[in-house]
Amino acid sequence: MTDTIYALSSGALPAGVAVLRISGPKALDAAAALVGPLPEQRKAVLRTVRDAQGQMIDQALVLVFQAPASFTGEDCVELHLHGSRAVVAAVYRALEALPGLRLAEAGEFTRRAFENGKRDLVEAEALADLVASETEMQRRLAVEQSFGGQSALYMEWAQRLTKARALIEAELDFADEEDVPGSVSDQVWAEVGDLYLEVEQHLAEAKAGEIIRDGYKVAIVGPPNAGKSSLLNALAKRDVAIVTDIAGTTRDVLHVDLDIDGYLVRFFDTAGIRETDDVVEREGVRRAKDTLEQADLVLLLQEIDSDPQQFAVTGDAEVLKVGTKLDQHVHRTAYDLCISTKTGDGLDKLRDLIATKVKQTWSGGLVPGRQRHVHYLKEASHFIQDALNGTELDVRAENLRGAATSLGRITGRVDVEELLGVIFSQFCIGK
Ligand SMILES: Nc1nc2c(c(=O)[nH]1)N(C=O)[C@@H](CNc1ccc(C(=O)N[C@@H](CCC(=O)O)C(=O)O)cc1)CN2
Ligand SMILES: Nc1nc2c(ncn2[C@@H]2O[C@H](COP(=O)(O)OP(=O)(O)OP(=O)(O)O)[C@@H](O)[C@H]2O)c(=O)[nH]1
Numbered sequence: 001m002t003d004t005i006y007a008l009s010s011g012a013l014p015a016g017v018a019v020l021r022i023s024g025p026k027a028l029d030a031a032a033a034l035v036g037p038l039p040e041q042r043k044a045v046l047r048t049v050r051d052a053q054g055q056m057i058d059q060a061l062v063l064v065f066q067a068p069a070s071f072t073g074e075d076c077v078e079l080h081l082h083g084s085r086a087v088v089a090a091v092y093r094a095l096e097a098l099p100g101l102r103l104a105e106a107g108e109f110t111r112r113a114f115e116n117g118k119r120d121l122v123e124a125e126a127l128a129d130l131v132a133s134e135t136e137m138q139r140r141l142a143v144e145q146s147f148g149g150q151s152a153l154y155m156e157w158a159q160r161l162t163k164a165r166a167l168i169e170a171e172l173d174f175a176d177e178e179d180v181p182g183s184v185s186d187q188v189w190a191e192v193g194d195l196y197l198e199v200e201q202h203l204a205e206a207k208a209g210e211i212i213r214d215g216y217k218v219a220i221v222g223p224p225n226a227g228k229s230s231l232l233n234a235l236a237k238r239d240v241a242i243v244t245d246i247a248g249t250t251r252d253v254l255h256v257d258l259d260i261d262g263y264l265v266r267f268f269d270t271a272g273i274r275e276t277d278d279v280v281e282r283e284g285v286r287r288a289k290d291t292l293e294q295a296d297l298v299l300l301l302q303e304i305d306s307d308p309q310q311f312a313v314t315g316d317a318e319v320l321k322v323g324t325k326l327d328q329h330v331h332r333t334a335y336d337l338c339i340s341t342k343t344g345d346g347l348d349k350l351r352d353l354i355a356t357k358v359k360q361t362w363s364g365g366l367v368p369g370r371q372r373h374v375h376y377l378k379e380a381s382h383f384i385q386d387a388l389n390g391t392e393l394d395v396r397a398e399n400l401r402g403a404a405t406s407l408g409r410i411t412g413r414v415d416v417e418e419l420l421g422v423i424f425s426q427f428c429i430g431k
């Protein structure tokens with residue numbers, strides 16, 4: 001028998017109100033033990049919460065959800081308590097004393113929702129993203145992936161693959177019979193070819209999902225003393241990095257997260273890149289180069305009119321040449337943009353430029369949300385490719401099955417074999 005679990009579902013205490021959720025076969029009994037006869041389901045009612053000795057703990061709103069119509073699909077009760085640590089601790093003590101009840105583990109309510117078919121893996125992961133979202137775009141992406149058809153897209157693909165496989169296998173089984181025209185198979189492979197392109201197009205947008213979720217990475221690089229750390233501080237509007245006039249001040253990579261127009265943008269301040277015998281600085285330079293390679297955008301800083309020290313910017317990030325210390329120099333066209341952290345000149349322009357670039361990364365549509373999805377999408381894509389390029393019909397059909405299974409693993413919901421049964425039962429081969 002499943003445990004009945006409980007936990008605080010609302011935020012950090014103290015708070016005005018704390019929502020304590022109980023879910024599982026004993027949820028209703030447990031709640032009744034604390035508050036007496038339960039209200040009609042899905043109707044909030046004010047009740048006194050008492051411990052086993054009959055001592056009053058708090059007055060709370062009680063909300064009952066009967067299985068299967070609840071968030072988890074199990075019997076659920078919510079106690080909307082006063083949000084103090086002592087109240088919650090006292091209710092925990094009272095629940096703990098009841099047999100078959102225990103504190104929920106992280107994610108366990110949502111896990112049960114998955115196990116009871118209330119949401120699939122993509123929706124459950126996106127719900128975690130929604131709860132963790134800090135920027136507007138993270139929220140939008142999470143909402144889109146949790147409630148907006150991401151799962152339906154993968155399931156539709158899996159179904160198309162399974163249908164194609166059913167038709168191919170029918171051809172295999174009835175190859176010697178006249179009522180399976182050869183052109184059926186041509187048609188099927190043309191459709192699989194279309195699907196392949198759709199999957200590839202979707203995969204091509206994986207970067208967008210990563211940027212929204214994990215942030216758009218901007219590396220601030222350049223020679224020592226160019227003003228990199230000063231820029232980081234100016235962007236952060238606080239004294240994050242040490243700034244001195246000594247070349248080689250920064251060694252570690254420091255970062256600051258900013259919300260720019262609803263997007264998470266992560267700025268990385270790095271050690272000035274130069275040849276050096278200093279062991280510590282050399283490690284700093286190595287890390288600077290690493291950061292540069294992983295960036296989505298590189299701000300290459302250089303004091304205006306200084307000798308253009310050249311070093312290779314590797315990686316495929318776009319590079320913006322930024323001239324610094326504009327207060328001491330005049331504007332030069334050799335740079336994409338000139339700034340002064342001393343006067344603040346050019347900083348708004350830089351922020352706008354970055355905002356424009358990050359906005360181009362996501363069209364707002366369905367994109368792969370996580371590395372896990374990308375992994376299975378690539379796997380599916382390879383199977384489809386093998387199916388398209390194969391020669392033996394049975395092997396090609398097997399590759400179609402592999403592709404559908406890979407897609408099924410993303411949502412964790414599709415039972416592909418079951419689907420095959422449904423499809424087979426729907427068409428008859430002239431028998
Ligand atoms: N108080 C409270 N607020 C909350 C939640 C909650 O659990 N409790 N949620 C928790 O994340 C979110 C709302 N999500 C929910 C999702 C499903 C059901 C539910 O009862 N589903 C039933 C009935 C559906 C219906 O009537 O349309 C079901 O799926 O069968 C409830 C809340 C946000 N706000
Ligand atoms: N006048 C003027 N001085 C600046 C400006 N930005 C930075 N500086 C000065 O330039 C010196 C170096 O600045 P940092 O920000 O430490 O330079 P950095 O690129 O981080 O240097 P390293 O960490 O050594 O690679 C400091 O003395 C700053 O005050 C600016 O816009 N105008």
Ligand SMILES: [Mg+2]
Nearest residue numbers: 228229249250
């Ligand atoms: Mg520095």
